[in-house]
Amino acid sequence: xxxxxxxVLIVDDEPHARERLERLVGExxxxxxxxxxxxxxxxxxxxxxLEPSVVLLDIRMPGMSGIEAARHLSxxxxxxxxxxxxxxxxxxxxxxxxxxxxxxxxxIRKERLEQALRQAAKLTAAQLKIVAATEREAARRQHxxxxxxxxxxxxxxxxxxxxxxxxxxxxxxHAAGDDLIDESLTDLAEEFSPEFSRIHRSILVSVEYLEAxxxxxxxxxxxxxxxxxxxxxxxxxxxxxLKRLFSAR
Amino acid sequence: xxxxxxxxxxxxxxxxxxxxxDRRRLATSMNTPAEPSWRRIAFDRAPQDDxxxxxxxxxxxxxxxxxxxxxxxxxFALARRGGxxxxxxxxxxxxxxxxxxxxxxxxLCYSRRWLATLSVPIAVLMAFALLTANVxxxxxxxxxxxxxxxxxxxxGSLFPDSHWAFLFRNAGISAIVTAMxxxxxxxxxxWSLHVHxxxxxxxxALQARxxxxxxxxxxxxxASLTRSNPSCAEEAVADLADLFRATMRDSEEPSRxxxxxxxxxxxxxxxxxxxxxxxxxxxxxxxxxxxxxxPRLTIQPLLENAIHxxxxxxxxxxxxxxxxxxxxxxxxxxxxxxxxxxxxxYIRPGNRLALENIRERLSLAYGERGRVDVTEEEGHxxxxxxxxxxx
Numbered sequence: 001x002x003x004x005x006x007x008v009l010i011v012d013d014e015p016h017a018r019e020r021l022e023r024l025v026g027e028x029x030x031x032x033x034x035x036x037x038x039x040x041x042x043x044x045x046x047x048x049x050l051e052p053s054v055v056l057l058d059i060r061m062p063g064m065s066g067i068e069a070a071r072h073l074s075x076x077x078x079x080x081x082x083x084x085x086x087x088x089x090x091x092x093x094x095x096x097x098x099x100x101x102x103x104x105x106x107x108i109r110k111e112r113l114e115q116a117l118r119q120a121a122k123l124t125a126a127q128l129k130i131v132a133a134t135e136r137e138a139a140r141r142q143h144x145x146x147x148x149x150x151x152x153x154x155x156x157x158x159x160x161x162x163x164x165x166x167x168x169x170x171x172x173x174h175a176a177g178d179d180l181i182d183e184s185l186t187d188l189a190e191e192f193s194p195e196f197s198r199i200h201r202s203i204l205v206s207v208e209y210l211e212a213x214x215x216x217x218x219x220x221x222x223x224x225x226x227x228x229x230x231x232x233x234x235x236x237x238x239x240x241x242l243k244r245l246f247s248a249r
Numbered sequence: 250x251x252x253x254x255x256x257x258x259x260x261x262x263x264x265x266x267x268x269x270x271d272r273r274r275l276a277t278s279m280n281t282p283a284e285p286s287w288r289r290i291a292f293d294r295a296p297q298d299d300x301x302x303x304x305x306x307x308x309x310x311x312x313x314x315x316x317x318x319x320x321x322x323x324x325f326a327l328a329r330r331g332g333x334x335x336x337x338x339x340x341x342x343x344x345x346x347x348x349x350x351x352x353x354x355x356x357l358c359y360s361r362r363w364l365a366t367l368s369v370p371i372a373v374l375m376a377f378a379l380l381t382a383n384v385x386x387x388x389x390x391x392x393x394x395x396x397x398x399x400x401x402x403x404x405g406s407l408f409p410d411s412h413w414a415f416l417f418r419n420a421g422i423s424a425i426v427t428a429m430x431x432x433x434x435x436x437x438x439x440w441s442l443h444v445h446x447x448x449x450x451x452x453x454a455l456q457a458r459x460x461x462x463x464x465x466x467x468x469x470x471x472a473s474l475t476r477s478n479p480s481c482a483e484e485a486v487a488d489l490a491d492l493f494r495a496t497m498r499d500s501e502e503p504s505r506x507x508x509x510x511x512x513x514x515x516x517x518x519x520x521x522x523x524x525x526x527x528x529x530x531x532x533x534x535x536x537x538x539x540x541x542x543x544p545r546l547t548i549q550p551l552l553e554n555a556i557h558x559x560x561x562x563x564x565x566x567x568x569x570x571x572x573x574x575x576x577x578x579x580x581x582x583x584x585x586x587x588x589x590x591x592x593x594x595y596i597r598p599g600n601r602l603a604l605e606n607i608r609e610r611l612s613l614a615y616g617e618r619g620r621v622d623v624t625e626e627e628g629h630x631x632x633x634x635x636x637x638x639x640x
Contacts, residue, residue, distance in 0.1 A: 106468070
């Protein structure tokens with residue numbers, strides 16, 4: 001441990017749970033609580049300001065789950081170490097053990113907490129993806145995180161109209177603009193199926209925003225999205241799928 | 250704890266010994282006389298007594314005996330060797346056999362209590378001896394009556410002419426039928442005991458459990474409160490203890506609506522500590538239901554589900570509505586929780602498990618009349634329990 005105090009951020013939706021953790025961490029030498037958050041989103045928002053080195057993350061929280069929050073955190077340029085806290089979550093615990101991810105069982109013992117903080121490690125995106133897959137409730141994220149300088153911007157998945165793969169990056173097109181993310185279109189298609197559908201080799205659209213299929217004089221197909229001027233090309237192989245999607249409505 | 254553990258292990262042994270489920274189904278379908286079988290399984294402590302012979306004084310039993318004897322008489326009359334008129338033959342046999350059967354029933358009716366004090370093999374022997382003696386005495390009396398009638402010049406064609414042949418034939422038939430019947434009663438009794446034991450152990454196994462998630466979270470809350478608010482922590486420990494006690498109680502004991510609702514409130518006090526403002530519960534339970542009988546721990550698990558799946562995942566919390574009304578002769582209880590993008594999209598295995606559990610318990614207790622229905626409408630998820638009203 002370094003000389004300066006370890007900065008700890010506590011994230012839990014239950015006030016009593018936060019209160020107790022704050023007290024326990026406060027009693028440990030070389031540790032300092034820099035903030036308390038009630039939701040994952042709140043935690044992501046304060047990261048750049050508080051710069052904690054360890055985040056204690058409750059798994060089961062309303063809105064964004066702890067595991068989703070951790071996935072977003074891992075995309076920060078200098079991600080904090082993450083220790084999950086949980087009362088009981090059979091499946092997640094198995095995954096944590098398998099991936100050597102640190103976690104604490106509530107009610108938390110002071111010695112365990114001290115040990116976990118000492119061993120707290122930065123988690124990789126790959127580790128977290130495996131853990132997320134075992135999360136019973138929803139392996140899929142409810143937000144896509146976009147790195148903006150040192151902070152993260154969260155885009156609600158329900159606001160996303162489509163993803164488009166360019167040479168190197170994938171761009172997210174949503175109600176409030178366009179952003180670049182560092183994820184593969186194949187992974188995204190897998191995670192968000194069937195709400196998102198591949199209409200072209202390089203385009204994944206939100207089925208909810210699909211408005212119509214159009215055809216130009218030369219026989220090529222285009223998709224029109226609600227709230228969008230531009231037409232998106234539809235791949236020849238995907239035309240059939242797309243038409244079926246419309247007729248199923 | 251140890252009690253229910255012991256019962257469960259004996260249940261295991263039984264299911265392994267015989268192919269349980271099929272036999273049970275067969276037995277319940279056979280078991281549909283006037284007295285509804287669900288009632289016995291659910292609320293009686295035990296079958297009336299442990300003796301294998303049924304009660305022959307019961308009117309239903311007497312009627313059954315008359316019918317069976319008549320069928321037997323018909324069989325004998327059909328099997329006659331020609332010569333005599335069918336109806337005359339049937340009349341004679343019926344008269345004699347009804348006499349035999351009803352006196353036999355009377356003998357068993359009076360001796361049953363005495364027989365029940367003996368060991369099973371001795372009781373079987375004694376019942377056999379009594380019934381055979383009954384046949385012998387009646388046969389002898391019939392023969393003597395016939396002889397007297399003939400001597401005084403009245404037509405005694407219905408009565409037998411050969412003394413010993415008549416006596417031995419009757420004793421023989423009676424011995425065979427009696428042996429078969431005693432064997433039947435014994436097996437049927439064993440079977441019903443088995444079915445009963447199985448139903449009881451199933452009820453025990455199905456008894457609602459405290460969800461581990463809830464338990465550990467509560468412990469965490471209490472750990473926090475012990476320093477910040479010790480008296481509140483004390484309350485919570487007492488509430489948690491009450492809740493556990495309720496889950497460990499004998500599930501066959503009927504519970505009143507009031508008790509069940511009190512249990513729900515106990516549970517809600519603990520959840521409220523954790524969720525605070527996020528949890529609101531609206532009660533709409535009719536006063537008429539206060540003293541109704543409710544199977545133990547049927548409403549609380551629904552609340553637990555509603556909170557776990559409906560309220561906890563909501564940022565700003567929400568309202569759970571518990572409604573209870575009397576509809577025709579049925580109690581209808583509905584627990585409703587909000588559903589949003591965050592909650593409703595995934596039907597979780599835990600939820601279904603609890604519902605299946607309640608469904609099975611209601612059908613064990615009320616048969617067809619105990620139902621669990623799930624409705625999912627715009628923004629709401631509702632579970633409805635329906636079962637007969639009883640006081």
